[in-house]
Amino acid sequence: MIQPNAFFQTLKQHQIEMFFGVPDSLLANLCAYVDDQLPASQHRITANEGNALAMAAGYHLASGKVAAVYLQNSGLGNLVNPLTSLTDAEVYKIPALLIIGWRGEPGVKDEPQHIKQGRITPALLDLLSIPYFVLDADSDYQQQVQQAVEYTQQHQSPVALLVRKGAFADHHSGRAVIAASSMKREEALAIVLDNLSGDEAVISTTGKTSREVFELRKQRGETQRDFLTVGAMGHTSSIALGVAMAQPERAVVCIDGDGSMLMHLGAMAIIGSVAPANLLHLILNNQSHESVGGQPTVAGEINIGALAASLNYKSYLTASTAAEVAAAMQQAKQLTGPVLLEVLIAQGSRDDLGRPDSTAEQNKTAFMRHIDASQ
Structure with a gap:
């Protein structure tokens, strides 16, 4: 499995130090590690996925740097508009590293609402002209991250890391939400x-x-x-x-x-x-x-x-x-x-x-x- 801390350090080595996104169960361990390591000025859990990509675009416009945007593949629906009319190479040409949890991957048991989305995710990324690298527990993620970052910087458009179930090892967050009630x-x-x-x-x-x-x-x-x-x-x-x-x-x-x-x-x-x-x-x-x-x-x-x-x-x-x-x-x-x-x-x-x-x-x-x- 990929250790979240090692993956995070790999991103950092490639100057990926700003994170926006909507949590996903397949990315939970990575998200927890990122949240533990970074201050709010470098990591924001957003209202929806389009919100995250737009913030990443604004960050690039003001800094010239590339941000990471994480999401579940079901959230691609919220991303289609900014992907096609904002960050696309035929519009503003804005780079971004998308980290996408692949729920409903064909051959992997999942809930009914994820089955179609999982089946069409690769084709949807192809249709959107977004190249992607599939990450699993045994991936050479360092090489894949390098290739992905090189692509997004060279072409000035988004690239994706498509993450399979079980890719990341466990990490339990040290931060706790203070409950306003004891009622479950x-x-x-x-x-x-x-x-x-x-x-x-x-x-x-x-x-x-x-x-x-x-x-x-x-x-x-x-x-x-x-x-x-x-x-x-x-x-x-x-x-x-x-x-x-x-x-x-x-x-x-x-x-x-x-x-x-x-x-x-x-x-x-x-x-x-x-x-x-x-x-x-x-x-x-x-x-x-x-x-x-x-x-x-x-x-x-x-x-x-x-x-x-x-x-x-x-x-x-x-x-x-x-x-x-x-x-x-x-x-x-x-x-x-x-x-x-x-x-x-x-x-x-x-x-x-x-x-x-x-x-x-x-x-x-x-x-x-x-x-x-x-x-």
Whole structure:
């Protein structure tokens, strides 16, 4: 396996000393090492992948140097615009070193939302005219990094390192997120479900949140009825808004995360503008990207209540204990939406947390049946 410290030193030898990106589970050990080694002035976890590449472009414009941009391959969708209209050799010719976790690689078992993206990732990079080097546990990464850096500097356009599962050895971060609550997400979700009537349309965000919602329904002996957004990070609230607009008489509950909220924050402005009276937007805030390694977000540095007010949400509620969550859920039922409920939680989940045993299509069908949607 590639030792994160050795890989980091190799990048440093080639004057790659600035890092921007969105955490990925395949890159978690490298990201943790980078975060431990560098001050905030040299490493920023960004809201989304396009944000990261644009920052890398600005850094190059002001310094003449090349920055590293790390991401999961699912985030390539957020990169297509700046890759084709900003950094491309036919536009501004801006170099960047992309470090991409290859989820869903053909022949490697993965979750359903990663299968197609994994299969098309090499072809997508080819289509975007981005040369790439595949890194695995046995790679001659020093030579590959050298070749990649030489290419991006010579051609003044992005190049990629495509990282296979298990390429990096373990590294556990020495930095810890200070929790604003001792309540874990699964406990909070159980209370949320306890305080629903059963008729609501529930849309839950990607990662461990949807996995826990699925598990809780099984434990409660309830039929699966929620839309589990296993992919499309950052778009959960937009899905919920579409549902709320289609069925204005039905209560809609969006169970979001702080990382997801930040990824496409503009969606909240549209929610405020549409002003769906039937929408409860619940944000589980543990100030981290827990599902991919626990890296911190900036959600602990912003006033989400003030943000909600400025974006024209009708009400804002907050809770950090079990009793407060139950009370807030009951209060939300009496309010006209959109209502934003921020639930402060701690990091952590069960080691034996399962995954949905139904397909994505089966999940969609069950959700549509539950809300009496025509198909």
